[in-house]
Amino acid sequence: MRRKAGATANPNRGELALIERIRGRAARTAESGLTLGIGDDCALLRLKTGEEAAVTTDLSIEGRHFRLDLHPPEAVGHRTLARGLSDIAAMGARPLAAFLSLGLPAELAEPTGRKRSAWVDRFLDGFLSLASQHKTPLAGGDLAQSPVALADIVLIGEVPRGKALLRSGARAGDLLYVTGCLGGSASGLGRLRKGGRNGNGVAAAHLWPEPRIAQGVWLRNREAASAAIDVSDGLSTDLHHLCEESGVAAEIDSAALPICPGASLEDALHGGEDYELLFTARRTARIPKEIAGVAVTCIGAIVKSRASGPRVTLMDGARRQPLPARGWEHFRT
Amino acid sequence: MRRKAGATANPNRGELALIERIRGRAARTAESGLTLGIGDDCALLRLKTGEEAAVTTDLSIEGRHFRLDLHPPEAVGHRTLARGLSDIAAMGARPLAAFLSLGLPAELAEPTGRKRSAWVDRFLDGFLSLASQHKTPLAGGDLAQSPVALADIVLIGEVPRGKALLRSGARAGDLLYVTGCLGGSASGLGRLRKGGRNGNGVAAAHLWPEPRIAQGVWLRNREAASAAIDVSDGLSTDLHHLCEESGVAAEIDSAALPICPGASLEDALHGGEDYELLFTARRTARIPKEIAGVAVTCIGAIVKSRASGPRVTLMDGARRQPLPARGWEHFRT
Numbered sequence: 001m002r003r004k005a006g007a008t009a010n011p012n013r014g015e016l017a018l019i020e021r022i023r024g025r026a027a028r029t030a031e032s033g034l035t036l037g038i039g040d041d042c043a044l045l046r047l048k049t050g051e052e053a054a055v056t057t058d059l060s061i062e063g064r065h066f067r068l069d070l071h072p073p074e075a076v077g078h079r080t081l082a083r084g085l086s087d088i089a090a091m092g093a094r095p096l097a098a099f100l101s102l103g104l105p106a107e108l109a110e111p112t113g114r115k116r117s118a119w120v121d122r123f124l125d126g127f128l129s130l131a132s133q134h135k136t137p138l139a140g141g142d143l144a145q146s147p148v149a150l151a152d153i154v155l156i157g158e159v160p161r162g163k164a165l166l167r168s169g170a171r172a173g174d175l176l177y178v179t180g181c182l183g184g185s186a187s188g189l190g191r192l193r194k195g196g197r198n199g200n201g202v203a204a205a206h207l208w209p210e211p212r213i214a215q216g217v218w219l220r221n222r223e224a225a226s227a228a229i230d231v232s233d234g235l236s237t238d239l240h241h242l243c244e245e246s247g248v249a250a251e252i253d254s255a256a257l258p259i260c261p262g263a264s265l266e267d268a269l270h271g272g273e274d275y276e277l278l279f280t281a282r283r284t285a286r287i288p289k290e291i292a293g294v295a296v297t298c299i300g301a302i303v304k305s306r307a308s309g310p311r312v313t314l315m316d317g318a319r320r321q322p323l324p325a326r327g328w329e330h331f332r333t
Numbered sequence: 334m335r336r337k338a339g340a341t342a343n344p345n346r347g348e349l350a351l352i353e354r355i356r357g358r359a360a361r362t363a364e365s366g367l368t369l370g371i372g373d374d375c376a377l378l379r380l381k382t383g384e385e386a387a388v389t390t391d392l393s394i395e396g397r398h399f400r401l402d403l404h405p406p407e408a409v410g411h412r413t414l415a416r417g418l419s420d421i422a423a424m425g426a427r428p429l430a431a432f433l434s435l436g437l438p439a440e441l442a443e444p445t446g447r448k449r450s451a452w453v454d455r456f457l458d459g460f461l462s463l464a465s466q467h468k469t470p471l472a473g474g475d476l477a478q479s480p481v482a483l484a485d486i487v488l489i490g491e492v493p494r495g496k497a498l499l500r501s502g503a504r505a506g507d508l509l510y511v512t513g514c515l516g517g518s519a520s521g522l523g524r525l526r527k528g529g530r531n532g533n534g535v536a537a538a539h540l541w542p543e544p545r546i547a548q549g550v551w552l553r554n555r556e557a558a559s560a561a562i563d564v565s566d567g568l569s570t571d572l573h574h575l576c577e578e579s580g581v582a583a584e585i586d587s588a589a590l591p592i593c594p595g596a597s598l599e600d601a602l603h604g605g606e607d608y609e610l611l612f613t614a615r616r617t618a619r620i621p622k623e624i625a626g627v628a629v630t631c632i633g634a635i636v637k638s639r640a641s642g643p644r645v646t647l648m649d650g651a652r653r654q655p656l657p658a659r660g661w662e663h664f665r666t
Contacts, residue, residue, distance in 0.1 A: 035385060036497070039578060040500050041419075041424055041561075041563060047380060052377050053380070053386060056374060059434040059435075061477050064479070086374075090374035091375045093375065099388060100390075139388070140388065140389065140390065141390050144392045145394075147481055148479070148480055152475070154432065156489075229374060245372060245373070
């Protein structure tokens with residue numbers, strides 16, 4: 001976190017005060033590879049011998065990824081970090097450190113009274129709680145005033161060299177698996193939209209997604225998966241990405257899909273933001289029914305890609321239909 | 334760069350098209366440690382044995398850091414990357430890879446006709462040209478629609494373990510140096526504001542700052558500097574940061590300041606965005622008049638910090654006056 005404020009500023013005001021608040025809360029985790037955290041031009045990180053760094057960034061913008069009237073600030077903070085951690089999980093990596101760039105309207109940075117915290121402090125509550133759960137120190141970032149709230153999260157993880165789970169490793173004949181259940185985030189968001197903040201209780205899957213770090217590490221440790229991706233944009237879209245990068249096609253079995261309670265088939269296929277792991281494995285691989293406490297379900301198989309055939313086919317009993325990528329996309333006009 | 338778009342989208346439209354354009358242009362540099370670039374959940378990077386990673390992020394927002402009516406898109410791209418590279422330079426590190434998160438209003442992502450490029454393509458022209466100059470591949474990032482244009486840059490560099498230049502190493506008795514000249518960016522911006530885009534020719538220092546990578550590496554290689562910071566927020570503010578982190582005070586000599594042609598003393602003291610290196614060295618260190626083609630000037634000295642004394646003193650002949658941090662600050666109300 002760069003310090004952009006003068007030492008003479010009132011410590012209760014200005015960016016300096018906010019950065020000092022963040023710096024004070026972003027405790028350094030002794031066991032991590034972080035040798036220098038917030039306060040210099042860069043943070044410094046060491047990797048263990050034989051490891052390489054996995055790096056991802058994810059941008060969340062008010063009105064596109066969250067709404068101030070719908071999402072509690074703690075959930076925005078949690079979801080911001082979860083998006084980054086989920087990408088680390090999809091590589092089978094372990095998180096080392098997080099960096100956070102925040103753009104905030106001035107009113108979200110100011111405490112709003114003795115008993116009420118600033119929006120940004122409640123954001124940090126959610127963010128740092130998940131960070132602590134995954135032993136991931138907040139090692140730096142940037143801060144700027146902005147007409148809309150936005151958060152760009154950077155996650156750096158480590159993974160043994162050459163062992164990361166890639167999107168490109170799926171082969172025809174592999175089976176297709178997913179962790180947890182699908183559609184919970186989309187159906188939770190729907191309930192939140194109808195009930196406003198009163199919907200929070202029934203929208204947990206949307207507000208507090210759990211990145212599948214332990215499951216990714218398990219799969220990578222045992223070299224059990226041939227390819228992996230996280231379900232951030234929706235099963236249909238993310239499966240297309242995996243198939244494209246691997247040069248294969250996929251068939252999924254509608255009846256086998258682990259649809260979350262209260263969610264529809266549509267939510268499960270296209271909803272997005274479930275942050276489950278979608279992975280492939282050779283038929284000879286032993287994939288248990290549960291990894292680190294989370295269910296694992298076989299939902300289909302990888303097949304050869306044909307020029308005339310669809311990338312993804314949805315099978316419903318005897319019916320077969322092409323499944324287009326209808327998940328999340330920006331800039332679609 | 335995560336792919337958020339469906340394979341079935343029209344390749345001239347949507348985020349997929351834009352990401353494919355970026356992916357096509359972001360060539361992998363064979364000699365870098367980048368083993369996996371754009372197209373998976375994370376990029377993968379290898380560090381050389383004995384090196385640690387230096388990581389920085391910098392957020393630029395339309396209306397705060399640049400203006401669409403004033404800054405050519407190429408300059409916004411150049412300046413975005415320069416901000417990150419300058420932090421890498423201040424640690425004495427070498428850049429390994431860049432990650433870019435872009436938030437864009439839809440109209441800036443669309444090509445505006447046969448002969449005219451989209452704003453984002455011109456942004457990338459400026460960004461990738463500087464990236465290529467510093468052999469820094471664009472290894473990933475994110476893309477989202479946003480009501481205002483914004484760019485968050487992440488730079489990852491490498492530096493021998495324990496050898497990075499820090500803000501905290503200055504000691505009383507050290508001399509204080511700066512590369513290049515100061516105030517050029519602020520005075521250039523002033524001219525740009527008066528003359529609009531016609532001012533471009535006289536605003537080069539503002540529009541096309543040169544990060545001092547070679548100078549930082551030179552200083553670190555020779556273990557010549559005791560502390561360093563880049564002048565991004567203005568000499569007065571950045572010198573305060575360096576003094577605070579080192580627990581010292583500083584005296585600078587007004588007559589010694591290398592003020593850029595056309596700039597005022599005020600510009601040089603508080604202007605910011607010069608991206609020069611401000612560093613300290615023991616009196617016994619041999620600091621040449623020029624490093625890698627850029628002038629180096631001694632502008633003062635580090636002294637003991639006294640509770641009653643100012644952090645930074647400006648000396649003008651026999652006159653001594655406290656120099657407050659009056660550089661760039663967000664959230665100052």
